Amino acid sequence: MASLLKRVPELTFLIVLTIVAYGIMGSFNELAGTEILSPTGAWGIIVGSFVLSTIIAIVAVVGGVGGGVLFTPVMLGFTSVDTLLIRSTGLVVAMFSGLVSSGPFMRKGLADIRIVFYCAIPIVVGGVAGSLTAIYMADAMGANGDAIVRLLLGVILVFIALMFILGGSNTEYPVPKKLDKLSELMNLKSSYYEESLGKTVHYRVVRPLLGFALFGVVGFTGGFFGLGGGWAVVPVMNLVMAVPLKISAASSGVLLAMGNAAAIWPYIVGGSLIAVFAAPWMIGQVIGGILGAHILARVKAAFVRNILIVLLLLTSLKLISRGIETLTGIDIPLL
């Protein structure tokens, strides 16, 4: 950690600035309280959100899944915060660790910019379409729309967890069985230095057309639920397009940040992203994102992936039960 802070002075600067900023905000807090929230309580929410966001960012970057996968379902499942606000802030959580980790990933050659641009079009278009649909649904369907969103997200999370389980640990360095004509034509091959093995790994992308179509679906779902799309980028790149696991995880972070940067503008322009609520999540993602990017180069993602599977399954249970509760009026005693 100490050597990382020396090597990355801007990270040190950000950490020190954040500590000083939150110290000043706590010591010279001039806010007026409300009936349910004191000025100190407001400060506590900001600092708590920042700490949680930093932890989520580290896990998300190492796992290549995007923080929105953790933030959005947990907030939807365990708080009464409006779904539109959760989804807009979820995009902030999903994208900023990816944005800031793009620098270290690209410098180390861990993320492949050509793969990223190829997959970006369907992700970006799908992401914007998804967020527009989400805003429309929130206006048109009210509480029932909320319940349907929670229920659908719960089912999707089970599906995601299953993909991680079935994907298994044998996908780190996939060798394609067959080259199709399009992949030969595109010549998407590259190599990177694998620090954990101490050698260079070569790879070649296959099934680009199927990958393109799947990324459209991923983008829409990510924009709609505020998940950010990272939950499925790694499986599609790794299992469908035969990209090595580590390149998939890094490129996924870069790609989802790009897609979410387009998806989040309708929320910003429409006033659905509230600055005071989203800001500590953004700061945590930036600091955690830089830390995570440097950690990823050294560790295997399998451990983080197992944690994610457990979290995803637990959260999906809660989301499904809350969705059914609202739609049917039946009380389900869970957590």
Next chain:
Amino acid sequence: MNVHDEDIHEELNDQVEIAQQIQEQTDDAPVAPLAGVVYGDTIYWITVAGAVITLLGQIWSFVAQSNYMSPTYVLSSIWQGKNVDEIWSAVGGVPNGHWYLPHLWTGDGLTMAGLALGVFGVTPAIFASALVLYRQGQRLFGSLAVIAGLITVLALTGVMGGLIPE
């Protein structure tokens, strides 16, 4: 040899060919592609700048009592489960467009500007990277980058918000 055996034979040949192609590549530690480095560094530094502005905005929010909407009111409303319309009703309704630009001297306005700057960083990064790809003769990927960049420009100008049905 029946049809099934021929299929297996063909697949094995394909696998050998792919393995040979991969082996033919050099085993030197590869240099990171310039287009990627340009993209990553542009975003990285703009995001860091955005984070710094956001932090300054947060301090301003808490210390100077200069806000477009009171942070405690906003946080209370959010935790009470109020929706976007209800929250913004305190200042006359949900704003349209980049509301924070005329309110940069307020704490929450500056905070929002920092967030928006961080998001905006993607757009110049994509176009800078596209330029490098074109210069390297990789027109397909350069063109894909330009399309992605144009979509983000459309999104940030609010044009896509107009697609939401009333």
